[in-house]
Amino acid sequence: MANVGDFEMETFDVIVVGLGAMGSATAYTLAKRGARVLGIDANLPHSKLGSSHGPTRATRESYFESPEYVPLARRSNDLWRKLEAESNARLLDIKGALYFAPQNHPLLNGVCLAADQHGLAVEKIDTEEAEQRYPGFSVPDGWQILREPGAGLLQAEACLDAFRDLARRHGAQLRFQSAATRWRQEGGGVVVTVNGEEISAGRLVLTLGPWACDAFASLGLPLKPRRIPVVYFDTKQPKNYDPNDFSVYFWAAPEGFFAGKPHFDNLGTMLLRHDAGDAASPDTIQRVVTDKDRGEVSDFAAKYIPGLNDGIRSAHVCMYTMTPDNHFIVDQHPNMPDVTIATGFSGHGFKFAPIIGQMLADLALNGHTSLPVGFLSIDRFASKQAGAA
Numbered sequence: 054m055a056n057v058g059d060f061e062m063e064t065f066d067v068i069v070v071g072l073g074a075m076g077s078a079t080a081y082t083l084a085k086r087g088a089r090v091l092g093i094d095a096n097l098p099h100s101k102l103g104s105s106h107g108p109t110r111a112t113r114e115s116y117f118e119s120p121e122y123v124p125l126a127r128r129s130n131d132l133w134r135k136l137e138a139e140s141n142a143r144l145l146d147i148k149g150a151l152y153f154a155p156q157n158h159p160l161l162n163g164v165c166l167a168a169d170q171h172g173l174a175v176e177k178i179d180t181e182e183a184e185q186r187y188p189g190f191s192v193p194d195g196w197q198i199l200r201e202p203g204a205g206l207l208q209a210e211a212c213l214d215a216f217r218d219l220a221r222r223h224g225a226q227l228r229f230q231s232a233a234t235r236w237r238q239e240g241g242g243v244v245v246t247v248n249g250e251e252i253s254a255g256r257l258v259l260t261l262g263p264w265a266c267d268a269f270a271s272l273g274l275p276l277k278p279r280r281i282p283v284v285y286f287d288t289k290q291p292k293n294y295d296p297n298d299f300s301v302y303f304w305a306a307p308e309g310f311f312a313g314k315p316h317f318d319n320l321g322t323m324l325l326r327h328d329a330g331d332a333a334s335p336d337t338i339q340r341v342v343t344d345k346d347r348g349e350v351s352d353f354a355a356k357y358i359p360g361l362n363d364g365i366r367s368a369h370v371c372m373y374t375m376t377p378d379n380h381f382i383v384d385q386h387p388n389m390p391d392v393t394i395a396t397g398f399s400g401h402g403f404k405f406a407p408i409i410g411q412m413l414a415d416l417a418l419n420g421h422t423s424l425p426v427g428f429l430s431i432d433r434f435a436s437k438q439a440g441a442a
């Protein structure tokens with residue numbers, strides 16, 4: 054048996070490059086299916102440089118972005134529960150989502166459309182009732198509130214730990230602070246250069262988050278990474294933002310589309326703007342939160358969420374990797390038959406990590422999947438003629 058760097062293996066069935074939410078889920082799924090897996094990541098396990106860091110992520114089922122996501126979200130929820138059982142960790146708590154918007158706003162119509170098509174419960178709440186039930190929010194007259202009971206919150210860091218620990222338990226080798234600088238097809242497989250050393254495998258999965266833009270530049274994918282400031286407020290009225298009352302809320306206001314989470318004593322109350330964010334590259338992004346960042350979110354809170362009134366406790370920067378239609382890209386590489394790609398998660402991918410892991414494992418091991426991935430195809434943006442890398 055030859056030494057491959059630190060690893061006593063002749064070769065791997067699959068190398069997964071990028072161990073954020075998507076790559077970690079994929080390494081776990083592949084290893085559980087018996088594949089010999091090497092997962093590598095350029096950064097440390099809980100690095101704050103990509104898109105998967107931070108304490109929590111929301112799950113939703115009445116998917117306003119498109120009803121096509123509903124079966125994937127429901128299947129993911131089942132898989133999160135299985136991951137909880139296998140890892141013996143509490144990962145998902147379901148307390149529902151609140152949606153605030155002017156009547157007939159596309160956000161509300163999108164939630165109702167997804168719910169109608171898939172038989173999901175959605176509760177309609179008028180402003181008077183909302184004042185009683187959710188006194189921490191100041192809802193303008195003529196607005197409508199929807200409550201989706203099936204939405205929840207994932208403990209994001211524990212989710213990543215569960216994927217990685219179980220991947221290792223199923224035999225995967227995971228290597229951090231190891232950057233893949235090149236990959237090529239060779240002899241019916243792939244060769245990946247990692248920290249200057251060449252490692253071969255049958256298949257390669259690339260889950261590079263915002264680094265995908267540069268890595269796939271020759272494919273002409275219209276990926277746009279965006280800088281997203283995340284602000285945590287203190288409140289003198291924590292009961293109005295009780296995590297037992299809701300898991301997440303969304304506001305489609307004239308000032309922008311904002312998302313927030315309940316109050317946790319150890320964190321504060323999170324609020325971010327979901328529909329904006331400066332264009333940014335992961336290697337040069339301004340990671341320091343500015344007064345302007347704080348000001349935009351604070352102004353919004355002062356108008357609509359007045360209980361977030363005891364100052365800012367902390368703030369950090371995260372990244373979204375946007376596609377023009379806000380839908381993901383999950384597909385085979387157009388020019389490299391043994392390479393599978395998943396990127397462009399457009400600020401709403403985390404909840405789907407377990408099912409994305411299944412899709413990528415299917416594609417890497419079998420070349421196809423029975424899961425509904427057609428609407429996530431790379432053909433929307435790139436063709437085989439576009440480039441070689």
Ligand SMILES: Cc1cc2nc3c(=O)[nH]c(=O)nc-3n(C[C@H](O)[C@H](O)[C@H](O)COP(=O)(O)OP(=O)(O)OC[C@H]3O[C@@H](n4cnc5c(N)ncnc54)[C@H](O)[C@@H]3O)c2cc1C
Pocket residue numbers: 070071072073074075076093094095096100102103104105106107109110111112231232233234260261262263264265281283325371372373395396398399400401402403404405
């Ligand atoms: C503030 C914020 C809030 C969000 N809230 C939600 C939410 O509530 N619900 C939801 O579903 N989604 C949410 N999202 C979106 C979700 O978190 C992302 O879609 C998801 O985490 C993307 O994961 P990823 O694995 O594609 O990317 P990343 O987490 O960025 O992982 C990519 C990894 O690839 C590694 N890498 C890149 N290039 C190389 C290389 N050449 N060699 C080795 N390693 C490499 C990087 O180091 C990185 O670890 C949110 C995102 C943000 C930023």
